[in-house]
Amino acid sequence: MSYLRFEKAVMTNLQESLHRELLRTNRSGAYSSSTIADCNTRKYHGLLVVPVPELDDENHVLLSSFDCTVIQHGAEFNLGLHKYQGNNYSPNGHKYIREFTCDVVPTMIYRVGGVILKRETIFQCYEDRILIRYTLVDAHSATTLRFRPFLAFRSVRQFTHENSVASRAYQEVENGISTCMYAGYPDLYMQFDKKNEFIFKPDWYRGVEYPKEQERGYASNEDLYVPGYFELPIKKGESIVFSASTSAIKTSKLKSLFEKEIAIRQPRDNFYHCLVASAHQFRxxxxxxxxxxxxxxxxxxxxxxxxxxxxxxxxxxxxxxxxxxxxxxxxxxxxxxxxxxxxxxxxxxxIEHPDVPLWCVWTIQQYAKDAGREQGYKMYGKLVHDIVKYVMEDGHENMHLDDNGLLFANGRDKAITWMNSTANGRPVVPRSGYIVEFNALWYNALRFCASLEAEFGDAKFAEQLEELAERCKKSFVDTFLNEYGYLLDYVDGNMMDWSVRPNMIFPVAFDYSPLDQNQKKNVLDICTRELLTPKGLRSLSPKSGGYNPMYVGPQAQRDYAYHQGTAWPWLEGFYMEACLKIYKRSRLSFIERQMVSYEDEMNYHAVGTISELFDGNPPFNGRGAMAFAMNVAEILRTLKLLEKYTYQK
Structure with missing residues (x-):
């Protein structure tokens, strides 16, 4: 039984299948993405989406989709699916889908009468190339396949529309054609591993619509160019391989290349393997x-x-x-x-954000725990030393070390923390002054650097850092800890933000904390009561003013909700670490239950990965980007911590 398998009932129900997306990437930043029903619902979707550095710093959709038509006895059965204006879907190829799996490679099984056709898709790891293998599993009479390529040649942030500038020229290449719609773009090579006939029949398919863009309040329709179609016969049991790329390939190699790419794929056959595969996608x-x-x-x-x-x-x-x-x-x-x-x-x-160097120290700290402190110091001790000195000497233009040992940064006019949404050119959450996680990171960095210097480096400098850390510790508690037992989010002169936000979890989770054990427990308990959801920590408590948990609607509406109650899985990674540090093994079963809610996500939204954020209220729908590195990372780190605490004596 496949781990990631969707039966006919799901695939033919567009309300179910169009909300599930699929993503495959390579190491250049190129990707292939659509819904599991193979109907594009975002302007970002496309079968071949590649960077074009000669034009800009964005990805560009070259091949939007590739429709297959089965022909028997003169009857045509189009397996494609597109949404057009007026909520019209055509040609409704989803009704022929029997099942879809993606444990190894995305595999679609179509049934058209007595014809069973299997489609397997691979995005090549180190080339900007999409490979599709079609296998005629069963057929009772002569069968022909017809393929129509839908071309866009545009940035992922724009749309293309019918125009007279687009070039209709094409060149015949081995078992296919190459074409380029606009100057500055690379040629698109479309080739098969067997001879075929290309019929030049240029046309524009007008009014293709993307409902995800409609939901987000953007323009949502475009026209796609189809230069013609390919036709070739296929016999029962035969497989043919199609390649679309920015470079030509010797077509006799396509079958072996497909098999080679399959062989190096790690199956997504359980929760952990899905996360590992997703982790590799961000490289x-x-x-x-x-x-x-x-x-x-x-x-x-x-x-x-x-x-x-x-x-x-x-x-x-x-x-x-x-x-x-x-x-x-x-x-x-x-x-x-x-x-x-x-x-x-x-x-x-x-890289100019003030907390970036401090997060770098935290990252090195994790490396030292994994590789050993001596190796950590050997590799990155100088960098840690230099970062701490840089901060101590006010090297950053927007971060100042006060005499009380705390760091002060100005975020009134420009967002400088991870809560970076803006509206009308100004931060929605203007976190400024003494910012709680900046100073938790700073205290942790001071103590970590001091410990490394004391053990391997400059003992005198270590003493200096310890003295500064003590000042920072006292000031941190005096500044941020309030009478209700939780931490203020930021303090800027007389302005104190009493909002209950998840940034206070960091000093509880870090190895070096300015809080004592009882203070940590109080902060953790408040996070549990007011911020914890099955999909991460809320960015704001429902009891705080301005709570806005639903990340929906036009851009401005979403900007105001982005950090005002939405839930973020990566924050829960630090919450889980804090739980384990305070309550040890007694919280293992609780954390395991929390992880189950993320395993459920493997079959929803973007299949096999974790969305950017979730609504802060039930049913906690996934929103934003289809795959988010920090979320996948912190779930993996939590699973590693679970393993450590489970098997420790």
Whole structure:
């Protein structure tokens, strides 16, 4: 029995199948994505979506979809599915779907009368190439397949419409054609592993509609160009392989290439393996061999804070320390360039945010726990030392170390924390001044650096750091701990934010905390009562003013809800770590139950991965990006912590 299997009843019910998305990526940042019914519902969906660095820093949809038609005795059965304006679906190919599985590769079984056709799809790991294998499992008479490619040649953030500029020219290549709609784009090569006939019949399919964009308050329709169609006969038991890519391929290699790609796929046959496969999807390798972690799909870039938060879970938690070191090599280069005021030579976005260096120290701390403190110091001790010195000497233009040992940052006019939504050019949550997680990170960094220096480095510097940490500890408690037992979110002069927010969980979870055991328990208990959901910690308590838990509607409406009550799984990773540190093994069964709610997500929203955020109220629907690195990372890190506490003596 397949772990990720959807039967006919689900596949033919569009209310069920169109809300489940599928994502496959490669290391260049290219991807292939649609719904499990193979009907695009976002402008970001496409069969072949690739970066075009010659044009911009975005991905571009080249091949939107590839419709297959089964022909027998002159009768045509189109297996495609598109939504058009007026809630019209055509050609309703979903009614022929018998089942869909994606344990190894996405596999669709169609049945048209006596014809059973299997379609398997693979996105090549290290090339911008989509491979589709069609196998005629059963047929009682001569069968022909016809394929129509729907082309877009546009940025994922735009739409294409019928126009006279688009080139209709094409060139014949081995067992296929190549074409390019606009100057500046790469050629799209569409080839089969056997001879076929291409019939040039150019046309525009007008009014294709994307309901996900409608929901989000955006323009939602476009026209797609179809240059013609391919036809080829297929016999019972025969398989044919189709390739779409930005480069030509020797078609005799397609069958073996497909088998080779299958062989290196790790099956998504349980919850853990789904998360590991998802973790690999965020990896990005640039031509100069720089390594990154993309913050999410389909629209996120490699963001500095997200990288440092996600890195331990996406690498160390699954036993892949070597990739941690590769990403850190690129990230350290970028961070040092920023701290030294040099031009950035890496594509690490939002590196200017004040807490980024502090999250880097936390990341290194996780490495030291995994590889050993001596190895951690050998690899990154100098970087930790330099970051702490940088902060102590007010190296950052928007972060100042006060005499009381706390860090002060200005976030009134520009969002500087992970709660970064803006409206009308200003932060929705203007967190400024003494920010609770900034200072929890700072205290943790001071103590961690001091411990490394005392053991392996400069003992005098270690003493200096310990003295500063003591000041920071006292000021942290005096500044943030209120009479109700929880922590203020930020304090800016006379402005104190009493909102109950999840940022107070960090000093409870970190290895070095300015809070005593009783204070930690009080904070954890309040987080449990007011913020915990089956899908993560809410970004704001329902008892606090401005609670807005439903991430729906137009952009402005969603911006105001983004951090005002929505639930975030990655925050629960730190909550779980805090639970285990305080209550030890007595909370294991509770945490295991919480993990079950994430396993349920493997069959919903984006199949096999975790959405960006969830509504803060039942039924806790997944929203935003279809896959989010920090969420996958912290669930994996939690599973690793569970294993550690389960088997420790």
């Amino acid at each position: 990005n390798r640039q031509p100069n061999d720089d390594r990154y972690l993309l913050a999410g799909y389909p629209w996120f870039k490699a963001r500095a804070r997200d990288t440092f938060i996600a890195l331990p879970g996406l690498t160390l938690a699954i036993g892949e320390r070597d990739y941690f070191e590769l990403v850190m090599k690129t990230s350290e280069k970028g961070l040092r360039e920023y701290m030294e005021g040099k031009p950035l030579t890496v594509k690490l976005y939002e």
